[in-house]
Amino acid sequence: MEIYLPIAETPVNVFVIFAMGGAVGFVGGLLGIGGGFLLTPLLIFSGIPAAVAVATVAPQIVASSTSGAFSYFRRKAIDFKLAGVLFATGTVGSALGAWLFATLGRTGTLDLVISLCYMIFLGTIGAIMLWEAVRSMLRSRRGETPALRRPGQHNWIHGLPFKIRFRRSRLYVSLLPIAVLGGGIGFLGTLLGIGGGFILVPALIYLLRVPTSIVIGTSLLQTLGTMATATVLHSVGTGTVDAVLALILMIGGVIGAQFGAQMGLKLRGEVLRGLMGLLVLTVGIRFAVELVAVPRDMFSLAVLAW
C-alpha cells in the first residue's frame, strides 16, 4: 500500500516503512537502545532525503523512549535532577546542532557531514564494542572468570569544581562533565538523528559512576527531552520533520521493541554486546563505502527556493 509523504514529498510503501520501524524497534528492544543510529541510515539508504530522515527520526526516538521512560518512572528508577541537568545542557547542544544542520543544508554539505560523522562515529564505537565483546567471550570460553573490575570510588572527573549533589543517584559530582556529556549528545543527536543512549549509558556508568539501576531510566528521560527539543528545532529551522513518516515508524518501532525486549532477556550479555558492535560497525562501513566508492552519479540536485 503506497502512501504519499507530505514533507519528504515522495510516495512510499507503508509496509516497508512499518517493517523498518519494527525491525529497528526489535533490535533496539533487544539491545536496550533507541536505535536512531540504525533507523536514520536505513531511511537514507532507502531514498528518503538525509535531512528528512534525520529530522523525522527525532520524534520516533521520542516515542520509543517515552514507553521505556514510563516503565522506569513507575519503578522510580529515574534521577530527575540528573536528567534535568543533562536535558538543560542538551538543549543548548541541540540548538547548536540544529543551527549547523540548517547551515550545512544550505551549502550542500549536509549529506557529506552526516555520512562522515556516521562513518567515524559508528566505525569507532562498533569496533570497540565488538573487540570488547569478543575478548570477554574468549575469556569465558577459556574458563576464566572475568576479573571483576573494582574501580576506586573516585576518578579524575570527581576532582573537578562546581560540584552538586544528586540524591537519587547518591552522587556528588562536578557540573562540568555532565554539561559536556548532555551538550555533546544533544548536539550529535540533533545533527545526526540519534538518541545517544548508546553513548550516554556507558558514560554515566563508567565516568560518573551513576548506579546501574538508575542509569537507563535517567538516560531515557534525557533522550526524550533532547529529541523532543530537536523535533521542534528541526520543524522551525528546516521544516523537514515528516509527521506521516514519523507516525508509521513509531507504530512499527513501539511494537517491534516489545518483541525485542522479550528476546533480549534470553540472550547472554556479551553475545548481545557483540551483536550490537557488529551491527554498529557494519553501518559505519556502509557509510565508508558510500564515501569512497565512485558515485553512480557525480551530479546532484537541490531545490533552494520555490
Add this chain to the structure above:
Amino acid sequence: MVRRLALAFLAALATAAPAAAETLVASVSSSRIEISSDFTGTTLVVFGVIERDARTVARPGGYDVVVVVRGPDEEVVARRKQRTFGIWVNRESERFPEAPSFYSVDSTRPLDEITSPEILSAHDLGLRYADFGRGPGQGNEPFRNALIRIRESAGLFAERSGTVTMLTPTFFQVGVPLPGTVPDGRFTVEISLFGDGALLAHNIADLAVEKSGFEDAVHVIAGEQPLLYGFVVVAMAIFAGWLGGVVFRRD
C-alpha cells in the same frame, strides 16, 4: 528608421496572417488534480480540435501539435562531486533560478522535424531548448545536462514524440502521464499548433495540482506554523510511546 520599422511590421503581419487562419480549441481532462495519500500518479488527457475556415490555406504537410505541461518554477542548484582526500565531495555548482519542477513535452513527431531550433528555443519547447533561467550554451552544459538527466530519471522531465495522436486530420489527443512524485502548485498546459514549420496557434490552459486531505493539512501546517507543528508531532510521539507502554505493560 521608419522604413525599418515598417518592414518589421509587415514581416510581423506576414507571419501573423496564417496564425489567424487556424484556431485551436483545446481542453484538458481535468483542471484540478488532487494528490491524496494513495496518489501514485495519473494521466492527464489533453485533446483539441484545429478549426479551419474557408480562407484557410491548404496544408498538404498536415499539422503538428506540441503539448508542454510545466510545473511551477523553482530555484535549483546542481552540484558536481569531486574526489578530495579520497572521498567524494560536492565542489562545483551551478544555479538554475527558473527550473520547472515538472516539464513534459509530447508531440506528434520529433521536435527537430516539426520546426527550427530558433522557434523551439523562442517558445521554450523541448528539453534541449527550454530556458531554465540559464539558457543553453552558457558554459554550463554539464550541469544543465545533469539537471535534465536527473529529473528525467525521476519522471519529472520528459520528452516524447509520437504520443500526440491525430484521430482525424484536425482532432488530436494525448495522454500525459503525471508520476506519483509530481510536485504541487500551479501548472500550465501549453498547446502549440505547427504547420509547415511555422507556429500557427497557441493555447494555454491552467492546471492546479493540489495536495488534498490529511497530507495537505500536514504540509500547510508544517510550512505556516512550524512551531505548532513541532509541538504537535512531539505530543503525538509521547502519546504513541505512552500508549505502547500501556498496551504492552508487563510489570
